Amino acid sequence: MHNILLTGGAGFIGTHLVKRLVKNYPQYRIVNLDLLTYAGNLTNLADVENAPNYVFRKGDIRDQDLIQGLFDEFQFDGVIHLAAESHVDRSISNPLAFVETNILGTLNLLNVAKANWKDTSNKRFYHISTDEVYGSLGETGFFTEETAYDPRSPYSASKAGSDMLVRAYHHTYGLPIVVSNCSNNYGPYQFPEKLIPLMINNIRNNQPLPVYGDGLYTRDWLWVEDHAAAIDLIYHRGKIGETYNIGGNNERRNIDLVHYLCDVMDELLGRSPGTSRQLIHFVKDRPGHDRRYAIDATKLKNELNWEPLVNPEDGLRRTAQWYLEHTDWLEAVTSGAYQKYYESHYQDR
Ligand code: NAD
Numbered sequence: 001m002h003n004i005l006l007t008g009g010a011g012f013i014g015t016h017l018v019k020r021l022v023k024n025y026p027q028y029r030i031v032n033l034d035l036l037t038y039a040g041n042l043t044n045l046a047d048v049e050n051a052p053n054y055v056f057r058k059g060d061i062r063d064q065d066l067i068q069g070l071f072d073e074f075q076f077d078g079v080i081h082l083a084a085e086s087h088v089d090r091s092i093s094n095p096l097a098f099v100e101t102n103i104l105g106t107l108n109l110l111n112v113a114k115a116n117w118k119d120t121s122n123k124r125f126y127h128i129s130t131d132e133v134y135g136s137l138g139e140t141g142f143f144t145e146e147t148a149y150d151p152r153s154p155y156s157a158s159k160a161g162s163d164m165l166v167r168a169y170h171h172t173y174g175l176p177i178v179v180s181n182c183s184n185n186y187g188p189y190q191f192p193e194k195l196i197p198l199m200i201n202n203i204r205n206n207q208p209l210p211v212y213g214d215g216l217y218t219r220d221w222l223w224v225e226d227h228a229a230a231i232d233l234i235y236h237r238g239k240i241g242e243t244y245n246i247g248g249n250n251e252r253r254n255i256d257l258v259h260y261l262c263d264v265m266d267e268l269l270g271r272s273p274g275t276s277r278q279l280i281h282f283v284k285d286r287p288g289h290d291r292r293y294a295i296d297a298t299k300l301k302n303e304l305n306w307e308p309l310v311n312p313e314d315g316l317r318r319t320a321q322w323y324l325e326h327t328d329w330l331e332a333v334t335s336g337a338y339q340k341y342y343e344s345h346y347q348d349r
Contacts, residue, residue, distance in 0.1 A: 002028045003074045007061050007109070008083030009033070010040035012190040013128070016228040017082070022048040024232070031055045031074055033067075034083065041333060044189050061105035067112040078124045079113055080235060081106065084162075087193055088132070088155045092287060095154035102158035103165070110169045117175070125177045126235050127166040131220070131245065132156035133181060136290035143181075144296045145243045152288050163243075170241050178238040180231065182246035183295045186315065187224035188322040192334055196221075196316070199258055200323045201330055203265040203276045213285035215255030218292040222248030223310035233304050244304075247295025250312045255280075260313075264320050 002025075009018040009032030021030050034040045036058055048054050055074075059066045061083050070076070084102050085091065091098045106127065117123045134143040135150030151160040169175040184195075192201045202209050230246045238244055252260075262276035300306045310318075323330060 002078070003031065003076045004028055004078045004080055005031050005033060005070060005074070005076045006080045006082070007033050008040070008081070009056075010036055010042050010044060011082065011086070012039070012194075013185055013224055013227060014082045015041075015044040015189045016187070016224050017080070017231055018045055018054070019048055020225070020228045020232060022051050022054045026053055029053050029055065029074065031057060031070065031076070033057050033059055033061065033070065035060045037085075039086065039191050041189070043329070043332075062100065062108050064108055064112060067109060068116075071112055071116045076113075076116075077122060078126065078235065079109060080126045080128070080231065081109055082128045084159070086155070087191075088153045089193070089286060091153055091155035091158070095158075098154050098158040099161075102155075103161045106162035107165055110165060110175065114169060114173050114175050120174060120176045123176050124235065124240070125166070125169075125175055126231070126238075127163065127177065127179045128231065129159050129163050129179060129181045130156065131181050131183045131247070131293050131295050132290065133160040133163060134293070137292040137294055139292070142294045142296035143245060145181075145245055145299055152290055167241075167243075176240045178234055178240060179243045180234050180238075180246050181243065181295075182227055182230070183220035183222050183248060183293060185224040185227050186221050187319055188326070189329075190224070192330060195254065195257070196261065196319060197323060197330075199261045200265065200320050201334065203262060203279065204269070204324065204327070204330075206279065208281035209258060209262075209276075209279045210281055210283040211254060211258055212283060212289060215253065215258070215282065216291075217254045217289060218251055218294070219254070219257075220247050220294050221250045221252060221257070221312060221315075222246065222308060223312075223315040226308040226310055229309070230300060230306050233306050234300070237304050239303075244300045245295050245297050246300060246306075247297040248308050248312065249295075249297070250308070251292075251294050252312075257316075260316060261320060264317050268320055268324060
């Protein structure tokens with residue numbers, strides 16, 4: 001049996017990846033380690049929780065004894081590391097939590113893997129990261145795997161630190177690593193503090209739609225299951241020591257994206273065209289806001305034959321439909337502590 005330690009499997013991307021691996025690889029054992037912070041939700045995984053090749057353990061990636069205990073118990077062949085603090089705005093108000101989880105947590109996993117994998121043949125430590133480590137682009141150009149790191153938020157700086165540690169463990173200790181840096185994901189199960197589900201949820205509730213600054217910030221968006229497919233491919237066929245950029249070739253200005261979501265939601269909710277656009281409300285900009293991200297994913301396409309399969313218009317519509325069909329999920333995750341965070345966060349411009 002091939003045993004994989006998958007961290008952060010109860011989060012947004014982890015949910016899709018766990019489901020994919022559990023269903024497609026019955027010969028693997030997928031051990032999902034997740035601390036179940038505000039961003040982790042086990043109900044996402046209800047349809048695989050009883051699968052014979054799936055195990056859930058609640059715990060912290062910073063806990064060395066816990067990780068060593070899991071290596072003793074399962075003799076892992078691979079680690080797929082997603083657990084992180086992932087929201088830029090939260091990193092601005094609490095950078096330490098990002099350094100602790102993203103840098104120290106990753107370092108802890110690397111140390112335990114290194115100590116346990118005396119023979120590194122057929123072993124693999126796969127670290128999942130973001131395009132935000134590359135900094136901000138002007139009107140033109142793309143991030144490639146050769147682009148120099150220039151992180152500009154505490155979140156991206158903490159991810160950059162973890163990426164560099166992972167690569168350093170390959171160069172210094174020969175740990176068999178692979179890294180990928182992906183653009184913004186969207187789809188079902190994303191916590192509604194992130195742009196797309198936040199807008200969908202607020203449109204649904206007739207609440208103001210907070211758009212930062214002038215709304216002209218540009219991001220590349222990728223359907224989350226396309227990311228999970230890329231991770232599956234890179235885990236199995238990516239070259240040891242290499243980095244792969246993953247992107248959707250789907251750049252949008254925030255305001256255009258919000259307009260599109262308003263129009264789709266008007267249609268789905270049976271509202272007159274233009275109704276939801278009236279909820280748009282420009283708010284004080286995020287400090288240090290990166291202007292534009294765009295990914296060149298040619299290496300992944302050429303070497304591993306990966307391409308995004310879901311067309312963005314379809315993906316965004318499917319996402320809006322999913323949230324409308326899962327209002328119980330939305331209600332559950334947006335109550336309590338989240339509500340307080342939300343109310344204190346967005347200030348009028
Ligand atoms: P998420 O915030 O939805 O999920 C993170 C998960 O990690 C949660 O389930 C949380 O409970 C868990 N976690 C947090 N701290 C932990 C700790 N100390 N120990 C164990 N578990 C802990 O994040 P996501 O959007 O699914 O992102 C997953 C990974 O992908 C992250 O590493 C992120 O940097 C990266 N990434 C995300 C995107 C994106 O658009 N969402 C894009 C590129 C890369």
